[in-house]
Amino acid sequence: MADQTARRTENTQRRSDDRLLDTDLEHLPAELRWREWMGRVEAVIFAASEPVTRETLSRVVGKSCNIDLIIDDIRDELRGRPYKLVSVAGGWQHRTRKSFADAIRTATGQGPDGGGKRPLSQSEGLVLMCIAYFQPVTRAELSSFFGKEVSRDLIGALRSQDFIASGPRSPTQGAPYTYVTTRTFMSHFGLDTLRDLPDFEALEDAGLLSKEKLLAGDIPVGLANGEGEDDLGGDQVP
CATH class of the missing domain: 1.10.10.10 (Winged helix-like DNA-binding domain superfamily/Winged helix DNA-binding domain)
Structure with missing residues (x-):
């Protein structure tokens, strides 16, 4: 009831403001x-x-x-x-x-758009890229892409920067939550819509990504910000 009253008050104030502005x-x-x-x-x-x-x-x-x-x-x-x-x-x-x-x-001491977000590690960047291209996608599906467990800590790090959010539940067994990108993700990376993401063919032509290797879990993670090659983001929580 209180929420409805607040919304009515806000709408009334907005209509009043609209009348004041020609x-x-x-x-x-x-x-x-x-x-x-x-x-x-x-x-x-x-x-x-x-x-x-x-x-x-x-x-x-x-x-x-x-x-x-x-x-x-x-x-x-x-x-x-x-x-x-x-x-x-x-x-x-x-x-x-x-x-x-x-x-x-x-x-x-900040970037041209004000900063406030720390640089992503290589692991975080790869997982975020997969979420952007395959959303809505579950953590288990992300883990299958890399052949390594994608930890809850890594997902939490991306959520804490508001790059991803929970999507609809997956129709698979257990109905796990999926993950999708947010408006903050699009704003941060200068995208108007998800259609502005580079297509896979362009990334493959540039030698930056292989869809076949990605789906086969054959993308090397390397070392980034102290992370080991076999670790995709902290403790491995099932």
Whole structure:
């Protein structure tokens, strides 16, 4: 009951805010109206800590506003600036250009997008890659890919960085949980949708991945961050 009351209060406040903001701006000449819409869209994206969706942006512009054209015009104005507007995780976000990464790292000790996430070990990166390509996938299926047990600790490490989440239960015996990637994963790696993942043929052509070896459990893990070749992430918990 309390949750329903809170949602009604939030919806009422939103409708009130919408009435206070003139989104259509019909009193303005077309050019000034467009400039105002551009400013609103860029301000909302600039202030957000995560990618902003089309639905969110539609709250601050009129019904006749084409958000895609607004985004294009903002991008044109940002040419030559040290940051750009990118499509990630089903929305838009400001990102610093890679050419300024060294300057940002020298000044702040962080990467160009603010840091906050530690680098993935080789084992974590390989498991995350498999989840991205084969999701929804169980821990047992991941272990079969590598021919080694993928530990709960490794899965927990990926979850703690919000790169993966629990997916639907598998129809296999015991109905184990599956794992899927998150919007944070797409945002962190600059993907708008999962269709932006490189296809296997491109990775194979570049010599970075062999699907046959992966499915046969024949991908060498190597040594990364002190991890042994026979260990895919800490204690082996069944």
